[in-house]
Amino acid sequence: NAGVTQTPKFRVLKTGQSMTLLCAQDMNHEYMYWYRQDPGMGLRLIHYSVGEGTTAKGEVPDGYNVSRLKKQNFLLGLESAAPSQTSVYFCASRDRGRKFFGPGTRLTVL
Amino acid sequence: KQEVTQIPAALSVPEGENLVLNCSFTDSAIYNLQWFRQDPGKGLTSLLLIQSSQREQTSGRLNASLDKSSGRSTLYIAASQPGDSATYLCAVNSGNTPLVFGKGTRLSVIA
Numbered sequence: 001n002a003g004v005t006q007t008p009k010f011r012v013l014k015t016g017q018s019m020t021l022l023c024a025q026d027m028n029h030e031y032m033y034w035y036r037q038d039p040g041m042g043l044r045l046i047h048y049s050v051g052e053g054t055t056a057k058g059e060v061p062d063g064y065n066v067s068r069l070k071k072q073n074f075l076l077g078l079e080s081a082a083p084s085q086t087s088v089y090f091c092a093s094r095d096r097g098r099k100f101f102g103p104g105t106r107l108t109v110l
Numbered sequence: 111k112q113e114v115t116q117i118p119a120a121l122s123v124p125e126g127e128n129l130v131l132n133c134s135f136t137d138s139a140i141y142n143l144q145w146f147r148q149d150p151g152k153g154l155t156s157l158l159l160i161q162s163s164q165r166e167q168t169s170g171r172l173n174a175s176l177d178k179s180s181g182r183s184t185l186y187i188a189a190s191q192p193g194d195s196a197t198y199l200c201a202v203n204s205g206n207t208p209l210v211f212g213k214g215t216r217l218s219v220i221a
Contacts, residue, residue, distance in 0.1 A: 004153075033208060042213035043199070058208060090153055097142055097161070099201070099209060101154040 001026050004102035006091050012108045013081045021076040021105050023091030031094040032074040033058075034066060036087040037104075043090070049074055081109045112137045112204050116212035123190055124220050131185040131215045133200035138178050145174050145185050146199045148214070154199065158185070190219045 007022045023032065033048040035058075045058030049068040063085060065077045074093075078085060086109045091102040113136045123129050133143070142161045146154040158167045158174040160183065166175040173186040183200055197216045201209040 040213075043211040045208050048208050092154075097144075097159050097203075098156050099144060099146075099154075100156065101146075103153045104151075106151075 003027065004091055004093055004100050006089075006102040006105050008105060009103065010106050012110065013078075014110050015082060017081050018077070018079050019081065019107075020078075021089055021091075021107075023074045023076070023093075023102055024072055025074075025091075025093040025100070026072060027093060027095065027100065028071070029093035029095055029100075030071070032068065033092040033094070033099075034064070034074065034076045035090045035092065036060065036085075037090060038087050046076065046089075081107075083109045085109050112140075112202055112207075112210045114200060114202050114210050114212040116198075116200060116215050118215060119213070120216040120218075122218040122220060125190060125192060127190050127219075128186065128188050129190055129217070131187070131198050131217070133183040133185070133212055135181045135183075135202045135210075137204060138181050139204060140178060141203045141205050143174075143176055143183050144201045144203070144209070145172075145183075146201065148197045148199060150196075157198075187217075190217075192219045192221045195219050 004025045030051045034046040035043045047066040052071040055066045067075045089105045144159045145157045160176045171188040176183045197214040199214040201211045
């Protein structure tokens with residue numbers, strides 16, 4: 001099993017550009033999550049999904065959209081990137097108890 | 111609203127010491143608590159998961175305890191090694207709501 005994978009690993013955007021981050025898991029987990037991690041702020045939940053076709057807002061959803069068209073994939077979109085969205089983004093999936101994290105995507109918005 | 115606090119924020123110890131990391135949470139109605147390790151520039155790796163009905167879990171040199179009634183968990187690391195240097199996060203699962211994370215304790219083990 002590859003576990004949780006994220007694409008891309010690094011990305012630099014200019015303000016106003018759009019992009020999509022892809023998260024994939026091969027563990028047949030129902031729950032998937034997108035977090036951002038910033039110095040001094042810890043992990044903050046952006047959006048999450050409790051199953052295929054469903055999404056819900058987390059703690060800091062503004063400026064992001066998500067889609068869960070397939071159970072194994074959870075996409076995070078930035079329609080118009082802002083410097084405040086410079087961060088490290090982590091995807092996670094969960095079985096009944098344990099949460100598994102991807103390696104992260106480091107995004108810089110200039 | 112569940113809040114998770116980890117103390118200390120940073121800790122530096124000499125190699126070989128036993129150490130304790132603390133995690134406290136405000137709402138004792140939890141399903142489970144999970145301890146993670148994060149190395150610089152990496153994702154989170156799950157270390158231990160304690161269900162609400164359990165008092166502790168052990169994995170190698172790691173032992174995590176849970177006192178739900180007082181809202182506390184501790185992660186005990188025995189005979190620390192430089193390779194244990196990382197940030198340790200605890201996260202609380204209160205049911206259908208997503209995990210709530212502490213901000214972590216950054217551990218440095220000096221050789």
